[in-house]
Amino acid sequence: MADAAQILTTADGRPLKAALAAAQGRAKRRAFLLVLPLLLFVLLTFLVPIAYMLMRSVEHDGFAASAPALVEWFDENPDFDPANPPEEAFAALVQDLARMQEERTTGIAGTRINYSVPGSISMFKKGAREAAGLEPPYKEALLAVDANFGRPALWRGMASASNAYTAEFYLVASDRKLTDAGWARGGDKERIYLYLFGKTFMISALITVICLLLAFPVAHLLATLPMSKAALLMILVLLPFWTSLLVRTTAWIVLLQEQGVVNNLLVGLGLLDDKGRLSMMYNMTGTVVAMTHVLLPFMILPLYSVMRVIPPSYARAARSLGATSWTTFRRVYLPQTLPGIAAGSLLVFILAVGYYITPALVGGADGQLISNLIQFHMSKSNWSLAAAIAAMLLAAILILYWIYDRLVGIDRLKFG
Amino acid sequence: MTVEPRNDAFVAFEHVQKSYDGVTLVVKDLNLSIGKGEFLTMLGPSGSGKTTCLMMLAGFETATNGEIRLDGRPINQVPPHKRGIGMVFQNYALFPHMTVGENLAFPLEVRGMGKSDREAKIKRALDMVQMGAFANRRPAQLSGGQQQRIALARALVFDPKLVLMDEPLGALDKQLREHMQFEIKHLHENLGITVVYVTHDQGEALTMSDRVAVFNDGRIQQLAPPADLYERPENSFVAQFIGENNKLLGTIEELSGDKALVRLATGELIDATPVNVKEKGGKTLVSIRPERVEFKPEIMPPGAHMIDAEVLEIIYMGDILRVVLKVAGSDDFVMKMRNTLGQTRLEPGQKIKVGWHPQDARALDP
Ligand SMILES: Nc1ncnc2c1ncn2[C@@H]1O[C@H](COP(=O)(O)OP(=O)(O)O)[C@@H](O)[C@H]1O
Numbered sequence A: 001m002a003d004a005a006q007i008l009t010t011a012d013g014r015p016l017k018a019a020l021a022a023a024q025g026r027a028k029r030r031a032f033l034l035v036l037p038l039l040l041f042v043l044l045t046f047l048v049p050i051a052y053m054l055m056r057s058v059e060h061d062g063f064a065a066s067a068p069a070l071v072e073w074f075d076e077n078p079d080f081d082p083a084n085p086p087e088e089a090f091a092a093l094v095q096d097l098a099r100m101q102e103e104r105t106t107g108i109a110g111t112r113i114n115y116s117v118p119g120s121i122s123m124f125k126k127g128a129r130e131a132a133g134l135e136p137p138y139k140e141a142l143l144a145v146d147a148n149f150g151r152p153a154l155w156r157g158m159a160s161a162s163n164a165y166t167a168e169f170y171l172v173a174s175d176r177k178l179t180d181a182g183w184a185r186g187g188d189k190e191r192i193y194l195y196l197f198g199k200t201f202m203i204s205a206l207i208t209v210i211c212l213l214l215a216f217p218v219a220h221l222l223a224t225l226p227m228s229k230a231a232l233l234m235i236l237v238l239l240p241f242w243t244s245l246l247v248r249t250t251a252w253i254v255l256l257q258e259q260g261v262v263n264n265l266l267v268g269l270g271l272l273d274d275k276g277r278l279s280m281m282y283n284m285t286g287t288v289v290a291m292t293h294v295l296l297p298f299m300i301l302p303l304y305s306v307m308r309v310i311p312p313s314y315a316r317a318a319r320s321l322g323a324t325s326w327t328t329f330r331r332v333y334l335p336q337t338l339p340g341i342a343a344g345s346l347l348v349f350i351l352a353v354g355y356y357i358t359p360a361l362v363g364g365a366d367g368q369l370i371s372n373l374i375q376f377h378m379s380k381s382n383w384s385l386a387a388a389i390a391a392m393l394l395a396a397i398l399i400l401y402w403i404y405d406r407l408v409g410i411d412r413l414k415f416g
Numbered sequence B: 001m002t003v004e005p006r007n008d009a010f011v012a013f014e015h016v017q018k019s020y021d022g023v024t025l026v027v028k029d030l031n032l033s034i035g036k037g038e039f040l041t042m043l044g045p046s047g048s049g050k051t052t053c054l055m056m057l058a059g060f061e062t063a064t065n066g067e068i069r070l071d072g073r074p075i076n077q078v079p080p081h082k083r084g085i086g087m088v089f090q091n092y093a094l095f096p097h098m099t100v101g102e103n104l105a106f107p108l109e110v111r112g113m114g115k116s117d118r119e120a121k122i123k124r125a126l127d128m129v130q131m132g133a134f135a136n137r138r139p140a141q142l143s144g145g146q147q148q149r150i151a152l153a154r155a156l157v158f159d160p161k162l163v164l165m166d167e168p169l170g171a172l173d174k175q176l177r178e179h180m181q182f183e184i185k186h187l188h189e190n191l192g193i194t195v196v197y198v199t200h201d202q203g204e205a206l207t208m209s210d211r212v213a214v215f216n217d218g219r220i221q222q223l224a225p226p227a228d229l230y231e232r233p234e235n236s237f238v239a240q241f242i243g244e245n246n247k248l249l250g251t252i253e254e255l256s257g258d259k260a261l262v263r264l265a266t267g268e269l270i271d272a273t274p275v276n277v278k279e280k281g282g283k284t285l286v287s288i289r290p291e292r293v294e295f296k297p298e299i300m301p302p303g304a305h306m307i308d309a310e311v312l313e314i315i316y317m318g319d320i321l322r323v324v325l326k327v328a329g330s331d332d333f334v335m336k337m338r339n340t341l342g343q344t345r346l347e348p349g350q351k352i353k354v355g356w357h358p359q360d361a362r363a364l365d366p
């Protein structure tokens, strides 16, 4: 073994390692320059927006920027009693409300408080309109305008919102709400977010399983057919990629709606009563059917790429060794397709969890997924809440990915 | 010759035909019986139908016509896993997701054998191929030659009476291949199994087999022990396919019993032994092995014909000298001389006369 005293050198006396690095450096720099455009593109269009989203999910200065007097008072009195705030606090609030009225920031400040204390916007608007005319003592005056200004929940909410950085959106997105006693779980009826998360994961798992069951035989057929026939079948598999998502989804609506082809056929054949038409559209069934169709190629392709390279001699060897065709499938063929199953399932599951258009079009009220909720909040300009839900979705997927890596090993994946 | 009578053949193909596409026959009327304990090799160029025959025997292809019997029992309808035939594939087909031990356990598990019996058998099979220390490795961690041994052990571990091997040594380098030929031959002798071996390498076929079936174009051209095949080819395909061979085209001038006189296109007369020529005046292809060509008149039998030759090139090959000659108008006639101390040295351009013993020249179909 070469020890430190006798480092290997080239013929002209340079250390071998340095010479190798110098020789390869140019090639490495060139390779880096080649990928640089893509790197910049990914950075600008992917990483920066994600960072921005994560930022928005913990930052909202709607209240902190428009209520300087209260911010200062909360700073000086961090341990005040929300159940009974003193006169100076009310004075600061009235001063800020008057200022909001002047600067027209009542809406944005109210909205910020409204996330944790519903109903705050209208209170703020009312308070701001009257603020300029109020006389001390401000506590009584303000409570006379709206008794809710004395609620401990409101004061907790304002104290928390006086800091632009907050974890409140994550609390709201996990169905907590601010009560007079502090943060607590909402009532059963109000737990929409976690319920939708759970439902989204269940539906995605269901779609993944259906895709796997449908794709496995197709991929096997593709891998074993002679090349010319396989090419034709492959075109059929890829056809969905060449038609617009909207067209495909609409086609499902035509087929499955209550006055649609399938129902008409069943009624026509006498299998269904005209009143008993199946509702397969604008509900969970519609979402599952249409999404399975859209995502099926993502399962078929990785499976196919794995199956194609499994030589038929393995199955023959197993049979010659005495295994029935079922044992051969279970013990020899199936284990070798695992990387494809793993890759396809991961791909389909992750795509399904974040799917938006299809459930929006065919899901009705009952078939909405978490992404539809994110979109809903974005359309209402609740950016921070939408960002918090999206960040939770991202975290969930990363955790799944990690578990998956531990169980299967990411390096064993084969996408094609 | 060890041609068994039909009825106690261990493996029998009877009038077997096979077509994949319904248009051409890949195997045309195959009749072959293989005795118990025999090492039979199917030898032939690529595409001659050897693998197809093996696959029909193993049960992966169905015969389009005819009957295949194993130990007296027709097996056309028996599924592959019930035939109890061991098989070694060219790419070894070791299951990549199982260790060597699990690979060997597989045929025993599917037969419902208990764990302790299994382990004893696996150990015995691995020791047999000198791979006892490798039971916990994965196939990917083994070299080609080691994988080959494991494939062999796996095909033998469940004690099949018949083992099929389809070009099992095709992927190995020359030295390893020769070593494995030797080992397979020994296993065959020690275990008393019947082996049907497929190869396109004539050297392999000649060194290993009891009998060789030479395939061409879906037919057996000759079925004979190796020495017969080399020394007494029955038609020009076999003569050309096995070993090196000089060909001279001519017409039969005289035909009497086991002697023939052939006139070449350039007018010379040569001696030959008639094999599958029938009448005077017919065309024939005379085949002579390079090592049987003589150029010293004193060792020729009396009355034998010799013809003019010109030395074109002498290739030094160590143990022998390869002399390329121009004979009867063709310039690829080869003579092999032993490189001995007293050997006459020839020079390019030298004019000599060459001849051969009549029984070394075989007059075959043209
Ligand atoms: N599965 C198959 N389908 C169609 N033709 C085949 C198939 N397998 C082999 N053939 C054809 O049958 C002929 C004989 O093939 P094969 O038995 O593999 O020959 P060999 O093993 O002697 O090289 C070849 O012409 C080959 O193209």
Ligand SMILES: [Mg+2]
Residues within 6 Å of the ligand: B047, B050, B051, B052
């Ligand atoms: Mg072959």
